[in-house]
Amino acid sequence: MICQECNQRPATLHFTKIMNGEKAEFHLCEKCAQEHGDMFMLNNGSGFSINNLLSGLFNIDTSYANNQAQLNKQTQVVQCEQCSMTFPQFVKVGKFGCAHCYDSFRAQLKPIIKRLHSGNWNHNGKIPTRMGGDIHLKKQIEDLKINLKELITKEEFEKAAETRDAIRELEKEMKNHLEGGE
Amino acid sequence: MNLSLERFINQAVSSWMSAEGPDSDIVLSSRIRLARNIKQVNFPTIFSHDEAKRVIDIIKARMEKSTFDTYGDFSLLQMDDLQPLQKRVLMEKHLISPHLAENASHGACLLTENEEVSIMLNEEDHIRIQCLFPGFQLSEALEVANQIDDWLETEIDYAYDEQVGYLTSCPTNVGTGLRASVMMHLPGLVLTHQMNRIIPAINQLGLVVRGIYGEGSEALGNIFQVSNQITLGKSEEDIAEDLKSVVEQLISQERSAREALAKTSNIQLEDRVFRSYGILSNSRIIESKEAARCLSDVRLGIDMDYIQGISKNILNELMVLTQPGFLQQYAGGPLRPFERDIRRASLIRERLKMEDQELGG
Numbered sequence: 001m002i003c004q005e006c007n008q009r010p011a012t013l014h015f016t017k018i019m020n021g022e023k024a025e026f027h028l029c030e031k032c033a034q035e036h037g038d039m040f041m042l043n044n045g046s047g048f049s050i051n052n053l054l055s056g057l058f059n060i061d062t063s064y065a066n067n068q069a070q071l072n073k074q075t076q077v078v079q080c081e082q083c084s085m086t087f088p089q090f091v092k093v094g095k096f097g098c099a100h101c102y103d104s105f106r107a108q109l110k111p112i113i114k115r116l117h118s119g120n121w122n123h124n125g126k127i128p129t130r131m132g133g134d135i136h137l138k139k140q141i142e143d144l145k146i147n148l149k150e151l152i153t154k155e156e157f158e159k160a161a162e163t164r165d166a167i168r169e170l171e172k173e174m175k176n177h178l179e180g181g182e
Numbered sequence: 183m184n185l186s187l188e189r190f191i192n193q194a195v196s197s198w199m200s201a202e203g204p205d206s207d208i209v210l211s212s213r214i215r216l217a218r219n220i221k222q223v224n225f226p227t228i229f230s231h232d233e234a235k236r237v238i239d240i241i242k243a244r245m246e247k248s249t250f251d252t253y254g255d256f257s258l259l260q261m262d263d264l265q266p267l268q269k270r271v272l273m274e275k276h277l278i279s280p281h282l283a284e285n286a287s288h289g290a291c292l293l294t295e296n297e298e299v300s301i302m303l304n305e306e307d308h309i310r311i312q313c314l315f316p317g318f319q320l321s322e323a324l325e326v327a328n329q330i331d332d333w334l335e336t337e338i339d340y341a342y343d344e345q346v347g348y349l350t351s352c353p354t355n356v357g358t359g360l361r362a363s364v365m366m367h368l369p370g371l372v373l374t375h376q377m378n379r380i381i382p383a384i385n386q387l388g389l390v391v392r393g394i395y396g397e398g399s400e401a402l403g404n405i406f407q408v409s410n411q412i413t414l415g416k417s418e419e420d421i422a423e424d425l426k427s428v429v430e431q432l433i434s435q436e437r438s439a440r441e442a443l444a445k446t447s448n449i450q451l452e453d454r455v456f457r458s459y460g461i462l463s464n465s466r467i468i469e470s471k472e473a474a475r476c477l478s479d480v481r482l483g484i485d486m487d488y489i490q491g492i493s494k495n496i497l498n499e500l501m502v503l504t505q506p507g508f509l510q511q512y513a514g515g516p517l518r519p520f521e522r523d524i525r526r527a528s529l530i531r532e533r534l535k536m537e538d539q540e541l542g543g
Contacts (some may be wrong), residue, residue, distance in 0.1 A: 083224050095306070097228040099219060099341035099349045102356075109353070113346065113414065118355055118388055120415025123251070123347025125358040130333050135344055 003029035062172045080104035141167055187532050192511055194503060196275050196297035196314070201495035203317020207485045208433050210365040210405065210498050211316055214323040215250045215332055217350045217359035219307040223338040225351035226304050234288035235400055237308045241292070245339045250330060256292035256301070270507030276314060281305055285480030299330065307351050309334065318429065320362055320422050328418070344412060357414030362425050365394055366432060367497065369404040370439030388412045389428055395474060395501060403474035403541070408432070440486060463534045468527040473504050492537045500530060
């Protein structure tokens with residue numbers, strides 16, 4: 001078969017296009033197809049990028065990604081109210097639009113982040129010094145509370161009482177902080 | 183004495199290429215990168231030109247308020263003000279990324295004079311603090327990066343979340359935003375065919391190994407980069423420590439591979455080293471691949487005392503100086519690939535001649 005555009009080269013691309021319910025068949029050579037790139041959307045992208053790879057990684061359930069209906073539903077539901085990036089957009093690009101995206105997509109994000117960071121979902125590193133005062137205290141209190149539970153199950157009540165007092169002390173400090181800070 | 187070459191090298195060489203620092207026979211350089219973003223400004227993924235400019239203004243304001251005195255002043259280089267070749271040279275010195283050089287909107291970088299600290303602005307994240315030290319100095323580099331981070335944070339509100347830490351535009355960097363990496367010269371492990379066994383083992387520890395020059399998995403000049411993949415869940419110090427312990431193991435394995443080679447194939451190795459030296463000091467046309475291989479051999483020959491009187495930094499230095507950007511800067515204009523191969527050969531010959539003269543005089 002000869003290319004229907006140039007009538008010279010053999011047609012190597014055969015496809016059917018449906019526009020407004022009208023069906024049309026095309027038989028083109030590669031060169032003509034490329035020239036009509038935007039029309040036939042063959043020219044979209046320069047191969048496989050790192051983002052494609054990443055988005056592959058983000059799609060934990062591949063059947064979910066293939067299910068167009070569900071994808072559309074997602075589009076309507078989850079969108080960052082700050083920068084208007086949608087969750088499917090994030091999956092495609094592999095990057096967030098703004099810091100608030102982390103809040104907007106938190107539910108969907110947890111399995112992705114855990115997968116990327118060997119199951120971790122808690123930051124255990126540096127805390128910014130200036131904004132960090134309360135966060136430091138909060139973390140300390142949380143740690144002590146976990147400790148307290150352990151002590152109670154181990155029936156080490158004396159130590160548990162000490163820990164409880166320490167927690168109260170820290171909670172008081174935090175209250176003062178919050179009131180003083182405002 | 184070729185004065186112009188000497189001046190060119192002096193201007194071109196960053197501190198990390200000096201071949202000084204601990205374990206510098208195997209570890210060429212150590213790098214720490216911290217990714218940070220400014221609160222209430224959209225990430226570079228989608229931000230507007232105005233927001234990009236705002237990032238630069240915020241940083242400028244920070245610099246005007248007080249200087250970061252440990253390293254002297256930073257100079258601000260805006261990508262839009264630089265020629266493509268100048269950007270390429272910064273890239274080949276690993277001071278900026280290809281993305282910053284080519285695609286960033288209002289991309290900029292803050293550089294210290296010794297080029298050990300480079301802060302990229304408006305790359306994938308608003309701020310990327312990088313410290314690049316010669317030899318095996320991960321903790322030292324982390325300390326300086328932390329100091330710069332603290333200095334910036336006294337005036338700048340970062341995007342930070344109690345649960346997941348520092349927020350980055352790509353979720354692969356969230357948490358600490360820390361990428362620690364070490365550049366290593368591992369000819370012994372390559373010659374004894376051990377790298378293929380070692381790389382998967384290292385990957386299982388959550389670390390990544392790749393060739394630093396060359397494409398894909400090919401490691402030009404037997405130079406590999408080992409870095410952490412996971413940024414969330416561990417503290418910065420633990421990430422650096424974990425990488426350090428793997429690097430220490432690699433160092434001792436590389437040393438024993440070299441000892442084994444000296445025992446079993448001494449004359450073959452010596453032959454290989456001197457053949458490569460012969461090629462470097464005599465060739466008129468040399469491709470980057472062959473140059474990298476020969477430079478690696480000669481460096482190994484220096485480290486194993488087959489060759490005396492040539493400075494160790496020849497590998498680190500010439501690997502960078504024979505990249506296309508540098509060759510063209512040295513030539514003072516654009517060069518076609520074949521012309522580059524000629525330039526590369528002559529630059530290497532002249533550089534080796536400088537060594538001879540230093541020896542003689």
